[in-house]
Amino acid sequence: MKPKPYMNPYLAGVLLGLLLLATIYITGRGLGASGAFKSLIVAITNMIAPNHASEAMFFKEYNASNPQGPMINWLVFEVIGVVIGAFFSGVLANRVGLKFEKGPRATNTARIITAIIGGLLFGYGSQLGRGCTSGSALSGMAVMSFGGIITMFAIFGSGYALAYFFRKLWLK
Amino acid sequence: MGPLVPYIISNEFNLIIALLIGIGFGFILEQAGFSSTKKLVGLFYGYDFTVLRVFFTAGVTAMVGVILFQHYGLIDLNLIYINPTFLRSAIVGGLVMGAGFIIGGFCPGTSVCAASIGKMDAMLFVLGSIIGVFIFAETYPLISDFYIADNLGAPTMYEMLGISMPLFAFLLTAVAISAFVATWLIEKKVRKVNEKISKQWISRYAFASIVPFVIIAVVSFFPSKQDIIQNRISEAKRQGKCVFHEIGPDKLADEIVHHYYQLNVIDVRTPEEFEAFHLPMAINIPLTEITDRKWEDLFKQQVKTNVFYADGDTIVRMACLKANFVGDSKNKILNVSALEFKKMFFDITPPDFELASKKEINEYNFRNEAAINMIQLTEALKNIGKPVTKTIVPATGGCS
Structure with a gap:
C-alpha cells in the first residue's frame, strides 16, 4: 500500500502548539527530547560503571538531583510516549518498515x-x-x-x- | 489556575501525563513528516519548508495561548519554567546543534520519531546522540566554567528588548507569517513547479492568520483578570455598595477562646508589623499578597470564618474586598485596629475598683480573663493551630 500524504504543515503546527500549551498549563514545563537521552546514559553508567558514576562530577550531580533514579523522569516517560505515538501514526499512514534514508x-x-x-x-x-x-x-x-x-x-x-x-x- | 502540577495533579500522576503528552507529540511529529530526514533537511536547501511551517506555527500558537491564559489569570507566568539563559553556552550549544542537524539530518525529537517507524539512519542518530551526551558528561569538568558563564537568569525576550509582552507577540507573529509567505515563494522557485493554492485555501489561511492578532489585541486592549477585580472593587466602593460584616473586639476574643477552630484570624499588615505584635492565633497575609495563589484555599472554603484586621480601616476593607473576589468564604473585619486590640486586652489597666461602675469591672474581668485564656491557647496550640502553608514550587523543564 502506498503511504498516505503528510498532514497540512500549518494544521500540524496548530495541533503541536495546542499540545505544547496544554503541557505548559498542566505541568508548567514544555516539551523536550534530549533530556531523555541524558537519563538513559546516566542509567547505563550507573549500571555498568557504578564507581565511575559516583566519582565523575556530571553523574554525581545528576544522581544527587534525581534521588528516585534517572529513569523516573518526566522526559523519559514523554519520549516513551513519542515512540508509541509516532509508531501509531506510522501504522495509520502505512509508513512503518525498516528503511535506510539518505x-x-x-x-x-x-x-x-x-x-x-x-x-x-x-x-x-x-x-x-x-x-x-x-x-x-x-x-x-x-x-x-x-x-x-x-x-x-x-x-x-x-x-x-x-x-x-x-x-x-x-x-x- | 495553572500549572496544575504539583497541587492539583500529583507528581506521580504527572508521569502518566508525560506519557500521554508524548504520544500526542510523537503522533503529530510523524504526521507532519518529521520522520523523514529528507523533509527535515529540505529546510536548509530551500526545497521543503515543512519544518519551518510546523515549528513556527506551533511556537506562535503556544505563545499566543500562554499570553491569553496569563491575561485571564489561568496560568501564573512566575511559576512556569522559563529556560534560563547562559549566553555563551546557549549560542555555542546552538551552533554545535545546527552542525549536527545538517550532518545527521535529524534533531533528537525527530530522530526518536523516525526510529520508531523503522528508519535505520535515525536509529544511528539516536545512538550518536547518546554517545554525544556521554562525551559531554566526560568532558564536563573541563568545560563547566564555560557552561555556567554569562548567567543572565531566566529573562524573556520582551524584557531584553524592553518592549511589552503583547508587542513582542505581535512582532513574532508578524515575522512568522511573513516567513510563511516568503518560503512559499522560495519553494516554488527551487522546485520549479507552479503550484497554485486554491482561492478557498487562501481565504482559510488568511482567516487563520488573523486569529493570533485578534487574541493579541484582546490581551492588549481588554482589562486582565487583576484589572477586572480592581475595577469591580472601586465600582462597588464608588456606589457605596460594599457590605462589611464587622466583628467587635470582645466578640472576637470570645470566639478565639471558645471557637478558635472556626476562625482564621488574618493579619493583613506587613510582616514586620506582624512580628512586632499580632493577635493570638493570627496568620500574616500582607495586603499585596492576598490574591496570591497560595492563599486561594483560605478564601474558597466554607468551614471557617475569616476575620481580617490591620491598623487602618482602609487596608482592612481592601483586604476583605479582595478576598471576596477570590472566593466565597465568610469574611469579616475587626472593627478596631491591632494596636487598640492590644491595649484593650494585653495592656489593660485595672479600673479603680471603688469608683468604677459594675459594668466597667465586669468588662475588665472579662478582658483580663480572655487575655490569659488566649495566651494559654496560643501556647497550647503553637503548632496545630497554623494552617498548612503551601510552598509554591516553580516547575522545572527544558531538556535538563
Missing part, C-alpha cells in the same frame, strides 16, 4: 558515519545549550525565553551556514 548521491557508509557524527554533535550541543530543538527552541519560544530564542537562531543559523559544505550528502 541523499541521492550519498553512499551508505557516508550516511552511516554522518548519522552517528550528526547525532553525536547534536547530543553534545543539546547538553551545552541546555536543551534541543524541542526543549529549548520550541518550548523556549512559547514562553518567550531569551535563551531559548537565541539557541533557536543559533541552531538554524549554523544549519544554513554549513548547508553548502554538506550539499553532497543531501542534494542531487
Whole structure:
C-alpha cells in the first residue's frame, strides 16, 4: 500500500502548539527530547560503571538531583510516549518498515558515519545549550525565553551556514 | 489556575501525563513528516519548508495561548519554567546543534520519531546522540566554567528588548507569517513547479492568520483578570455598595477562646508589623499578597470564618474586598485596629475598683480573663493551630 500524504504543515503546527500549551498549563514545563537521552546514559553508567558514576562530577550531580533514579523522569516517560505515538501514526499512514534514508548521491557508509557524527554533535550541543530543538527552541519560544530564542537562531543559523559544505550528502 | 502540577495533579500522576503528552507529540511529529530526514533537511536547501511551517506555527500558537491564559489569570507566568539563559553556552550549544542537524539530518525529537517507524539512519542518530551526551558528561569538568558563564537568569525576550509582552507577540507573529509567505515563494522557485493554492485555501489561511492578532489585541486592549477585580472593587466602593460584616473586639476574643477552630484570624499588615505584635492565633497575609495563589484555599472554603484586621480601616476593607473576589468564604473585619486590640486586652489597666461602675469591672474581668485564656491557647496550640502553608514550587523543564 502506498503511504498516505503528510498532514497540512500549518494544521500540524496548530495541533503541536495546542499540545505544547496544554503541557505548559498542566505541568508548567514544555516539551523536550534530549533530556531523555541524558537519563538513559546516566542509567547505563550507573549500571555498568557504578564507581565511575559516583566519582565523575556530571553523574554525581545528576544522581544527587534525581534521588528516585534517572529513569523516573518526566522526559523519559514523554519520549516513551513519542515512540508509541509516532509508531501509531506510522501504522495509520502505512509508513512503518525498516528503511535506510539518505541523499541521492550519498553512499551508505557516508550516511552511516554522518548519522552517528550528526547525532553525536547534536547530543553534545543539546547538553551545552541546555536543551534541543524541542526543549529549548520550541518550548523556549512559547514562553518567550531569551535563551531559548537565541539557541533557536543559533541552531538554524549554523544549519544554513554549513548547508553548502554538506550539499553532497543531501542534494542531487 | 495553572500549572496544575504539583497541587492539583500529583507528581506521580504527572508521569502518566508525560506519557500521554508524548504520544500526542510523537503522533503529530510523524504526521507532519518529521520522520523523514529528507523533509527535515529540505529546510536548509530551500526545497521543503515543512519544518519551518510546523515549528513556527506551533511556537506562535503556544505563545499566543500562554499570553491569553496569563491575561485571564489561568496560568501564573512566575511559576512556569522559563529556560534560563547562559549566553555563551546557549549560542555555542546552538551552533554545535545546527552542525549536527545538517550532518545527521535529524534533531533528537525527530530522530526518536523516525526510529520508531523503522528508519535505520535515525536509529544511528539516536545512538550518536547518546554517545554525544556521554562525551559531554566526560568532558564536563573541563568545560563547566564555560557552561555556567554569562548567567543572565531566566529573562524573556520582551524584557531584553524592553518592549511589552503583547508587542513582542505581535512582532513574532508578524515575522512568522511573513516567513510563511516568503518560503512559499522560495519553494516554488527551487522546485520549479507552479503550484497554485486554491482561492478557498487562501481565504482559510488568511482567516487563520488573523486569529493570533485578534487574541493579541484582546490581551492588549481588554482589562486582565487583576484589572477586572480592581475595577469591580472601586465600582462597588464608588456606589457605596460594599457590605462589611464587622466583628467587635470582645466578640472576637470570645470566639478565639471558645471557637478558635472556626476562625482564621488574618493579619493583613506587613510582616514586620506582624512580628512586632499580632493577635493570638493570627496568620500574616500582607495586603499585596492576598490574591496570591497560595492563599486561594483560605478564601474558597466554607468551614471557617475569616476575620481580617490591620491598623487602618482602609487596608482592612481592601483586604476583605479582595478576598471576596477570590472566593466565597465568610469574611469579616475587626472593627478596631491591632494596636487598640492590644491595649484593650494585653495592656489593660485595672479600673479603680471603688469608683468604677459594675459594668466597667465586669468588662475588665472579662478582658483580663480572655487575655490569659488566649495566651494559654496560643501556647497550647503553637503548632496545630497554623494552617498548612503551601510552598509554591516553580516547575522545572527544558531538556535538563
